[in-house]
Amino acid sequence: MIQMSSPLQQRRMPDLLTSFFWSGDAIRSRRVSDLVLSGRVDVPEPPRRLLADWDREISSHVILEPGDVEPLPLARARARWPDYTRCVQAVSDWTRALGMPAVLASSDVALMACRGARYHHDGNQYGGAAFCNLFLSEDKGLDVHFPSTGHRIPLRRGTVVIFDTCQPHGVIRRGSNAFDATDFAPDQDCIQIFLTWELPIEDAHVAQALRIAFDVCPSTSSQPDAEQVQVDREQATVCPESGRWCRVR
Template identity: 75%
Template sequence: MSQPPRLASYFWSGDAIRSRSVSDVVLSGTLDVPAPPARLTADWEREISLRVGLEPGDVEPLPLARARVRWPDYRHCVQAVSDWTRALGLHDVLASSDVALMACRGARYHHDGAQYGGAAFCNLFVSEDRGLDVHFPAAGRRIPLVRGTALIFDTGQPHAVIRRGSSGFDLADFAPEEDCTQIFLTWELPIEHADVGRALGIALDIDPATSSQLDEEQVRLNGARASVCPDSGAYL
């Protein structure tokens, strides 16, 4: 009997679960995008303080439709990401992908393979440099977050937003008086799209025996459901 792969993501494809590899590839760039207007950033600050209640380590959605009304350069941001993804060989995949606006105040180590196993994330950060990095421990990548930072990565790969120079996520790095909120646009790129799979080196249907027995998305390590230490990013 064949052994299950060491690390695998199991995701919904239609009404069936498929299996795939988990990529440690991180595609990154710094795009030339203008700063959001002051009245929009003020609106985000009010939304975060009054409604979202963003705590250190949290990643939460913001209302995109309202933001677009006050964001004359939104189309410029989308075009910049579209040009970048095209240059990576992803053609028109961005145009048909769902987009959301998110905020984080740092982020604990986690993977998103239990909710978004069928996707890769494409993120564009629009905030200024707050002295934070996004860290992918499995890939050995640490990328400074500045205005225009763009990333594409596998949702099954552990990642966090941590203080620059730190060795892991520490609540003490995100004191209430610290301005360390990051705003970003995020697209869900379909992992089954040939261009996305090729860019990240994804292999599909690597463990059909296990996927046929599952009824929910998950990442598995050595045959057991994988979770991540929120402070270090190590698999538990």
């Protein structure tokens, strides 16, 4: 069944956005944070043999079309990456300074690659988490853009970002205001590699850092039976080119 969508007026009022996410065996509601925490940490360039391994993996096994975000094998990378622990420690120190002690150590981590990224939100699968991303590639003229909040962060080695998974985001060319697949043609050097952690949104320190308010819908109101993001109590998705919210019909 194909879901149709229609544009919603672009908003800068985060209190209109509601995430419904699994908390144990029940669906819980919360507001979607409009905060994006970003910085830069000192991490060394990955070794040449690891960069070559990533290039081979992407060219032979991970087919990255423009806008795709796909996982890479982390266990194999760690075997070729003597500074992996140093990278993790740098992000752990940064999150601790933001008031989130020890949260990284208990969070799932993955290694990802993207050839840009179409605008999307991850609230239909990761509504119970915030993402913490450490970018490992050099500056290739790309930004991670959050169109609803106006945040725009240049991507270069050591860039670190924490954001609500339900907030629309994409990776686009610097100077652009939309995702354009032609910006990420195969002959362009535009792939970004990054580590990503799933920080539990119900962790008190994570919730405080992102100013998350929970249980914002009355218990007497009808609750959805699956994770989703709603705008004005209507399920919404994101236009992959513009990042605007669209109503799911």
